Amino acid sequence: MNWLITGGAGYIGSHIAELFQQEGLNYYCYDNLSTGDPARISDSERLIIGDIHDEVKLERIINKMEVSGVIHLAAKKSVEESREKPILYEKTNFEATERILDICSRNGVSQFIFSSTAAVYGESKSGFVSEDAELHPISTYGVTKMKAESVLTSYISRGLIQGVSLRYFNVIGQASAALKDNSSDNLVPRVLTAARQHLKPQIYGNDYPTSDRTCIRDYVDVRDIARLHLRLCRDFDGPKLPPALNVGTGVGVSVLEVMQSIYSRMGLSLNPEVLPRRQGDPATLVAEIGKLKEKIGFVTKFDFESSIESLLH
Numbered sequence: 354m355n356w357l358i359t360g361g362a363g364y365i366g367s368h369i370a371e372l373f374q375q376e377g378l379n380y381y382c383y384d385n386l387s388t389g390d391p392a393r394i395s396d397s398e399r400l401i402i403g404d405i406h407d408e409v410k411l412e413r414i415i416n417k418m419e420v421s422g423v424i425h426l427a428a429k430k431s432v433e434e435s436r437e438k439p440i441l442y443e444k445t446n447f448e449a450t451e452r453i454l455d456i457c458s459r460n461g462v463s464q465f466i467f468s469s470t471a472a473v474y475g476e477s478k479s480g481f482v483s484e485d486a487e488l489h490p491i492s493t494y495g496v497t498k499m500k501a502e503s504v505l506t507s508y509i510s511r512g513l514i515q516g517v518s519l520r521y522f523n524v525i526g527q528a529s530a531a532l533k534d535n536s537s538d539n540l541v542p543r544v545l546t547a548a549r550q551h552l553k554p555q556i557y558g559n560d561y562p563t564s565d566r567t568c569i570r571d572y573v574d575v576r577d578i579a580r581l582h583l584r585l586c587r588d589f590d591g592p593k594l595p596p597a598l599n600v601g602t603g604v605g606v607s608v609l610e611v612m613q614s615i616y617s618r619m620g621l622s623l624n625p626e627v628l629p630r631r632q633g634d635p636a637t638l639v640a641e642i643g644k645l646k647e648k649i650g651f652v653t654k655f656d657f658e659s660s661i662e663s664l665l666h
């Protein structure tokens with residue numbers, strides 16, 4: 354069975370590709386290298402440079418490589434940028450996914466794993482969300498992912514494909530420095546950069562209704578994300594899969610705690626700058642992980658501190 358990983362040269366995609374390489378699964382990475390890095394792919398013959406908007410090329414590759422499963426990761430992922438560039442997010446995250454599903458269903462792809470996000474939930478009462486919670490995304494990013502999920506669910510319910518939407522919470526950690534997250538979109542890489550450059554890390558709002566007044570998130574290790582994909586792809590059991598699954602640890606960590614962990618491990622004193630709230634940020638977003646355990650038998654191996662530790666080698 355051949356898997357195509359869109360966004361395979363990205364931070365998450367390359368961790369999946371590297372684990373597939375080690376475990377002997379057949380895969381190809383399809384990436385336009387806009388943010389992906391070819392150096393992350395150890396077997397360069399497995400990298401195909403192409404854009405998810407290029408339907409003709411994508412269809413040709415799916416047929417040529419006899420792809421029967423797609424892991425669709427290629428996307429735009431910044432809450433902040435999605436507010437400034439809503440059309441780009443709509444086209445990349447929603448419209449392209451819709452077209453890829455059409456191509457897949459017409460060309461013998463039977464299995465589809467979609468990278469969705471906890472941002473589909475938006476603000477919830479307790480901050481702990483299960484897959485059955487209503488979806489009220491409060492960012493354009495979350496809206497575009499929710500719409501893409503719903504197209505996949507409709508393909509699944511019409512029997513056109515088997516698949517699942519994986520709602521990642523906040524992905525951190527690394528298997529090696531070669532696979533590190535190069536983006537400057539998210540909290541952990543931003544705090545690491547600030548610490549290394551002896552700058553003040555920035556807190557977006559310290560007036561949230563949480564224990565230390567900063568936002569709480571569920572930080573899940575990218576190595577666990579890769580293990581989950583390996584499990585799903587080795588033993589793909591479409592009928593057993595729910596339409597969506599939370600991929601988190603079930604443990605909440607605040608923005609301030611993230612900063613304290615990084616600064617204390619680096620032997621630096623923390624003196625953050627407090628900025629106003631960023632639009633589109635729920636106060637607390639932590640995964641209920643019962644379904645992941647019950648349906649897939651999957652438990653995460655890496656806790657928050659070991660993920661942070663992996664970033665400092």
Ligand SMILES: O=c1ccn([C@@H]2O[C@H](COP(=O)(O)OP(=O)(O)O[C@H]3O[C@H](CO)[C@H](O)[C@H](O)[C@H]3O)[C@@H](O)[C@H]2O)c(=O)[nH]1
Nearest residue numbers: 430432470471472522523539540543555556557568608634
């Ligand atoms: O310099 C920074 C950067 C972020 N934050 C805060 O840190 C928290 C986490 O922000 P991130 O941008 O790292 O992550 P998000 O929770 O906004 O979103 C991330 O997690 C989502 C799931 O929850 C998706 O996976 C998404 O792709 C990914 O960007 C937020 O409260 C944000 O306001 C800061 O205080 N300072």
